Amino acid sequence: KELVFYFHDILFKGDNYNNATSAIIGSPEWGNKTALAQPYNFGDLVAFDDPITLDNNLHSPPVGRAQGMYLYDQKSIYSAWLGFTFLFNSTKLVGTLNFAGADPLMNKTRDLSVIGGTGDFFM
Template identity: 30%
Template sequence: MKNHFNSIYSLPPNISFPNPFAFGVRNTFEDPITEGPSNSSMSLGKAQGFYVLDSFTEFTLFHLFTANITEGEHKGIINIFGQVREVDPVRYLTVVGGTGAFLGARGLASCTLVDIDHTPPAKWTLSFDLDLYY
């Protein structure tokens, strides 16, 4: 089976106290963006960026990434960032800019978890709805 996800985790931080929520661990990724949740759905481009686990008390991740849309009617890059709490059913991130068809875009990226495979390295399938303003 083709591996659709590319992800590299940093080494855990060099700390001498308990770290049950992996505080300080970073993941850099390049993952497919598809029209639907299946890897066989029409390809739209790829997401490239990173997240850092940033809480001592729960699983929260600070995300910073670009959605590079290379297929379809609208092509360009959408820049997205914000903190995600793993337990939230809907996670909200901020759209802070874009290029190409998305030049000057800003708005809200609503993210929901479709599926997660916890087998290392963990693979998340996420669904995004974007409300963009120009």
């Protein structure tokens, strides 16, 4: 069985508090909390609470939230390490899916490791 979900991450940039779903909570010495560090965002740690939808439209009804963090972890290419949970709150899906691992951002498609689940997704 295949599951396809989209989560929509809107980074806080200093003037978009009402719409932001993520924020830089740690940055390297040369970085700041309202812009990702250059080059390759290396060293930035971002916390997020993003809506999950069944299609690639931010304005579609959410079926849950993606909550967790990601760390930009390479100095020579865009790459991140993720740790987060999908929390489902719809009438069709109840429970959580937990993810952790590398996210090679430059790849056209990416697979992430599912490390656990609860409710409808109990493993």
